[in-house]
Amino acid sequence: AVIVAIGLFTEKDVSTLLAGLTAFAAVLMLIFKDSLLGLVAGIQLSANNMVRIGDWIVMPSSGADGDVIEINLTTVKVQNFDKTITTIPTYKLVSESFTNWRGMEESKGRRIKRSINIDVGSIHYLTEEEIATLKESSLLNSYMQEKMKDLEEYNASRKNRLDERRMTNVGTFREYLESWIASNPNINQEMTHMVRQLQPTPTGLPIEIYCFSARQRWIDYENVQSDIFDHVFAILDLFNLKAFQFSSNAVVAGKS
Numbered sequence: 271a272v273i274v275a276i277g278l279f280t281e282k283d284v285s286t287l288l289a290g291l292t293a294f295a296a297v298l299m300l301i302f303k304d305s306l307l308g309l310v311a312g313i314q315l316s317a318n319n320m321v322r323i324g325d326w327i328v329m330p331s332s333g334a335d336g337d338v339i340e341i342n343l344t345t346v347k348v349q350n351f352d353k354t355i356t357t358i359p360t361y362k363l364v365s366e367s368f369t370n371w372r373g374m375e376e377s378k379g380r381r382i383k384r385s386i387n388i389d390v391g392s393i394h395y396l397t398e399e400e401i402a403t404l405k406e407s408s409l410l411n412s413y414m415q416e417k418m419k420d421l422e423e424y425n426a427s428r429k430n431r432l433d434e435r436r437m438t439n440v441g442t443f444r445e446y447l448e449s450w451i452a453s454n455p456n457i458n459q460e461m462t463h464m465v466r467q468l469q470p471t472p473t474g475l476p477i478e479i480y481c482f483s484a485r486q487r488w489i490d491y492e493n494v495q496s497d498i499f500d501h502v503f504a505i506l507d508l509f510n511l512k513a514f515q516f517s518s519n520a521v522v523a524g525k526s
Contacts (some may be wrong), residue, residue, distance in 0.1 A: 275509035290370035307361035329368035379482025409449040474514030
């Protein structure tokens, strides 16, 4: 109606006015492209609660890995952990993927998922002497008594040694770690925790520890994780297991 009224007063054709208005709108959209995209993106970010000031986000495509310190119409500023500042166009947080660690920070634990590679050559059935030694552990005593009872019942009707079931050092090691993790005060016992065996590789048999640290702050989390694997590496010898590592005497292909 406004355009028709303007056309009557100026004696201009309405289609001409509409064409001019369209061209003017296109120029405005081109000039204010980032502002318009940022406005729409800001509404989406706020409505979907995708990012807030103080969130730790990681966006590899923009080189961002740190805390959000500012959100405005056109840009989001992230202070990386090396104290540099990365500026990201607001609309990129909607059009591209990024990781927000807020969920981890609001949860009751931070995931630990690391493995140790066991030298396959050190895996064997437990000897009577090893069984006697391991049974003295308070973490293994009840498990080994129950396991030995089950094995005795199973093997009672087996005449061939190949048909018998026996305890292995690596299986007992996994059970020990399960019990040790379950009694560790630095591990959140309300969240999933397990010790599992992964697919063997040319670098040994991976034994993975999967659990959640009850301490989420970065330094505390790293200390908890390091303490766990300090203990794991040190305790291997008591199970007559060896961690896999390349020998310094290994022959390198292509060299004589």
